[in-house]
Amino acid sequence: MKPFSLLYYIIMCALVAACANPGQGPDGGPYDETPPTVTLLSPQMGERDVKKVKKVTLGFSEAIKVENPSEKIVVSPPQHEQPEIKISGKRITVELVDSLLPNTTYTIDFSDAIKDATEGNPLGNFTYYFSTGELVDTMEVAGNVLNAADLNPVKGILVGLHHDLSDTAFSKLPFDRVARTDERGHFSIKGVAPGTYRIYALSDRDGDFKYSRGEEIAFSTQEIKPSSFADTRNDTLWADTVRYDSIRTISYTHYLPDDVVLLAFRGADQPRALLKTVRPRPESFTVYFTAPSKEIPTVRGLNFDAKDAFIEQRSAGNDTITYWISRREVAAIDSLRMLYSYMATNDSTGVNELRSDTLEIVPRLTNARLAQQQAAEKARWEKELERRHKKGDYSREQPPVAHLNFNEKFESPLPPNKNIDFLPAEPLIQVDTTKFHLFLREDSNLHAVPFILERRQLLRYTLLGSWRPGQQYRILVASAGGAVDTAAVVGLSGLVNKPLERDFSIAKADEMGSLFVMLTNADSTTIVQLLQSEKEIVRQVHVDAGRADFYYLKPGKYFLRCFFDANGNNQWDTGDYEQRRQPEAVYYYPQAIEVRANWDTDQAWDLKQWPLTAQKPAGLRQATNKNEQPSAHMKNLKRKGDKTPKQ
Helix, strand or coil: CCHHHHHHHHHHHHHHHHHHCCCCCHHHCCCCCCCCCEEEEECCCCCCCCCCCCEEEEEECCCEEECCHHHHCEEECCCCCCCEEEEECCEEEEECCCCCCCCCEEEEEEECCEEECCCCCECCCEEEEEECCCCCCCEEEEEEEEECCCCCECCCCEEEEECCCCCCHHHHCCCCEEEECCCCCEEEEEEECCCCEEEEEECCCCCCCCCCCCCCEEECCCCECCEEEEEEEEEEEECCCCCEEEEEEEEEEEEECCCEEEEEECCCCCCCCEEEEEEEECCEEEEEECCCCCCCCEEEECCCCCCCCEEEEECCCCCEEEEEECCHHHHCCCCEEEEEEEEEECCCCCCEEEEEEEEEECCCCCHHHHHHHHHHHHHHHHHHHHHHHHCCCCCCCCCCCCCECEEEECCCCECCCCCEEEEECCCEEEECHHHEEEEEEECCEEEECCEEEEEEECCEEEEEECCCCCCEEEEEECCCCCCHHHCCEEECCCCEECCEEEEEEECCHHHCEEEEEEEECCCCCEEEEEEEECCEEEEEEECECCEEEEEEECCEEEEEEEEECCCCCCCCCCCECCCCECCCCEEECCCCEEECCCCEEEEEEECCCCCHHHCCCHHHCCCCCCCCCCCHHHHHHHHHHHHCCCC
16 A cells, blocks of 8 residues: 555544544534543552551543542541642542541542543542541531521531530641532531531631631531431433433432531631722822721821811721811822821731831822823813814803712602612712702692701712602702802812702602511511612611511512621621621522512511521522533533424
């Protein structure tokens, strides 16, 4: 055979072989659905009296890959020195650096990390084990870890058991046995000896398998006593990739408890430090901290007099504080030097103590740069004015006036139980309520009606009216020519509001709906929140006589969440391990509720009817495995569907 013909023959044979490989895709037959099988274990699975082994080897029937080995593979008891994991072709080796403990069952939990290298068929949840003593401990403890605030599953957090039942064991001793949660927040701790345990979850940022301040945790005051019994389950046998053949009954050992629920949280007493300072413009700057504190920081000016120099806008926990500069001579200083005193955590003792730092705060947009911008804008306007004059246009002889951004926030039609908010861009130094006017339109005539203007927050004012459903209104906020003496409001910078004139209506009663919730296992401390999304709280009310009533709702889909406000501060509060206090209990109604116009919806809700793991509504659940590829079985099903002749 000629060389060219031989080369052609070899290439064609290779192509035919590739097409015949079931793992090659749609043109080569069905996708391979067979997961890898274990062909080698050294030491053997369940081997006893293993004394000196340092390397565990696993062999498989085909080339494999291991996803996120550092996250998914967990050795128990926990290792002080992290094991070295190597993947090569059909083999995995795990080198144990720590010395083996006597009379101890060791487990290496691979979770669902092992898959074949071609189609990604998972081996399944696989755990390898051996013992350094004469007995192998086989008990298991399983359950789920949920975020205490929103019941979302917590992925990748450690869950551990302590045989020491004292409260101090969590912070002073490493776990006896550990596992890690998967994407669903599920965990299974294997190789557990009979006995009594306490169970915890821990983010373990420092890798010592002990609780340190600032770490995310969960704890239970109930003791864990592993047990087991003989049980059966039904498994489906498939005839091919799309049809099942039969269902068979499988006998297995059922380990308990398998329904532990841990609620993870970060304590309010987090390590506190000054994170950063930001001064976008000369008239204000903001200081950010890593954690809240009840103590309010103090400022001592080093190149300015700090007395009465600031209006402070503080968050609820004083972890974000904006300082509005109330004196213009201070705002005119581009580099403000100050001695800033605040509570911070001592890295050595872990105790919050007073700390003083010298800060030098410079605006991103300096006064000089701001003056240049204003001069450039004035020059552009003068050139434009000159061009208009040449054309004989003398209609706009005054330069444009800068106004205070005084955004009104309300909707039209406005629900009868809502009001109008004004959100100034800076603190106000003058508010003239005589420049605010509210009119009711009747038969094309406007009649002045009473209202109240309240300051709810530093940068929020609310206009409250006695609204009539279905009626038309007009709001008028006066200002003339930008003059301070004719303005309704004057900001800290001296800017005044623009004139505002806006018509709006109040929703008709038959355009709105109502929702009446009757609660079981709630009490007077329970607060019910009506949600349209996880972060959008439409309204919240206290339970009164077992009811939570929501009037004047826009038609649409809503969700229900509640929490027990144990300290009566009208907000959800986290837990505290030092005080052995759990986070305030949170519950969800597991389905969306449809509110219809001109309709009263009654909804019964037993808070404990569903387990916490089944309460989060589908419309509020966080998406998981966004980048997960479809399995070979699903791809085969899709191919079969695509090839089915259309009727």
